[in-house]
Amino acid sequence: MSLVPMKLILDEANKAGYGVGAFNVNNMEQLQAICAAAAETSSPVIIQVSRNALKYADKGLLAAMVSYMAEKKYPQIPMSLHLDHGPDLETVAECVKLGFTSVMIDGSLDYSRKDEKGKHPARSFEENVAITKAAVKIAHAAGVTVEGEIGTLGGIEDDTVAGAVHLTDPVEAEEFVKQTGVDALALAIGTSHGAYKFPVGHEIKLALDIIDDVHRRSPKTALVMHGSSSVPKQMVDLVNQYGGKVPNAVGVPTAMIQDAIKRGMRKVNIDTDGRLAITGAIRKVFVEQPQKFDPRDYLGPAREAVKAWMLEEMKAFGTAGHAGDYKPVSTKDMLKVYFPAKKKAAPKKAAKPVKKAAKRKK
Numbered sequence: 001m002s003l004v005p006m007k008l009i010l011d012e013a014n015k016a017g018y019g020v021g022a023f024n025v026n027n028m029e030q031l032q033a034i035c036a037a038a039a040e041t042s043s044p045v046i047i048q049v050s051r052n053a054l055k056y057a058d059k060g061l062l063a064a065m066v067s068y069m070a071e072k073k074y075p076q077i078p079m080s081l082h083l084d085h086g087p088d089l090e091t092v093a094e095c096v097k098l099g100f101t102s103v104m105i106d107g108s109l110d111y112s113r114k115d116e117k118g119k120h121p122a123r124s125f126e127e128n129v130a131i132t133k134a135a136v137k138i139a140h141a142a143g144v145t146v147e148g149e150i151g152t153l154g155g156i157e158d159d160t161v162a163g164a165v166h167l168t169d170p171v172e173a174e175e176f177v178k179q180t181g182v183d184a185l186a187l188a189i190g191t192s193h194g195a196y197k198f199p200v201g202h203e204i205k206l207a208l209d210i211i212d213d214v215h216r217r218s219p220k221t222a223l224v225m226h227g228s229s230s231v232p233k234q235m236v237d238l239v240n241q242y243g244g245k246v247p248n249a250v251g252v253p254t255a256m257i258q259d260a261i262k263r264g265m266r267k268v269n270i271d272t273d274g275r276l277a278i279t280g281a282i283r284k285v286f287v288e289q290p291q292k293f294d295p296r297d298y299l300g301p302a303r304e305a306v307k308a309w310m311l312e313e314m315k316a317f318g319t320a321g322h323a324g325d326y327k328p329v330s331t332k333d334m335l336k337v338y339f340p341a342k343k344k345a346a347p348k349k350a351a352k353p354v355k356k357a358a359k360r361k362k
């Protein structure tokens with residue numbers, strides 16, 4: 001099937017109460033691994049790319065590869081292509097044109113500025129509403145889903161360094177949804193981007209009660225968890241065992257993600273885990289088989305490692321088995337949802353004269 005709007009995938013997940021992984025890709029092998037895992041577990045899936053991934057891989061090439069996977073390779077899997085952390089309206093508009101079926105506008109930070117520490121400053125609530133509303137206008141006009149963010153996450157994603165962390169205020173979140181019309185909302189509940197989410201040896205704590213509150217206030221809005229990689233110990237150990245230096249990496253335990261999903265989280269963003277899986281597999285080949293120099297000899301195992309982990313994630317989030325639950329809709333179909341008034345317009349001309357004409361012929 002063609003790429004579907006992310007709203008379709010998340011609304012279905014919301015009805016049935018499961019989570020859907022949104023996996024970052026930069027290259028062919030990551031995409032193949034994630035799609036193969038989705039096909040093997042019969043899971044709907046969200047493929048997401050950051051602005052730096054768009055630069056790295058050539059945005060048109062990435063979009064074409066993902067479309068090919070959805071249309072030709074795995075037509076049985078509902079798949080969305082999503083822009084992760086869209087920094088500005090230009091990027092949003094560009095991705096809509098390229099055929100993305102979902103975009104995030106991250107209005108929580110001002111990506112056009114950096115403070116004295118090199119961090120993007122947080123935007124005010126009003127500024128965030130204004131830019132998000134503008135993104136909704138651009139995207140919804142094409143039937144494309146929009147994710148916004150309220151509150152700011154910590155950590156590093158690509159070169160995006162956030163300033164101070166502000167947890168999401170549920171009252172503000174409700175107001176934000178009302179004013180902007182976003183379909184999905186990223187919450188700041190204490191997760192952060194990257195491989196070092198919590199200090200080692202400390203109790204891992206997330207403000208999970210924020211999810212309950214936001215979900216109760218905005219039950220139709222799909223809630224999004226950023227920085228949700230689990231950073232599995234065996235993956236980090238493999239990297240370090242073969243000469244890597246990723247000390248004290250700590251992620252969000254899978255059980256905690258499952259708890260978040262129970263409370264209403266629907267989109268679970270995973271980037272770091274895929275990076276670690278690739279690096280571990282490649283390092284292992286380089287150390288154990290130094291005579292190898294064909295990229296397929298190390299990218300192949302890297303692809304397998306990503307697939308093996310994503311399979312587990314899809315099962316853990318409850319996504320597995322849901323690919324065939326619902327009929328696909330297109331971004332064009334979404335226009336009827338976003339602009340219902342237009343559906344009633346243009347009353348049909350009566351078919352009667354045609355019938356009469358037919359009768360006369362008889």
Ligand SMILES: [Zn+2]
Pocket residue numbers: 085157193226227269
């Ligand atoms: Zn993020």
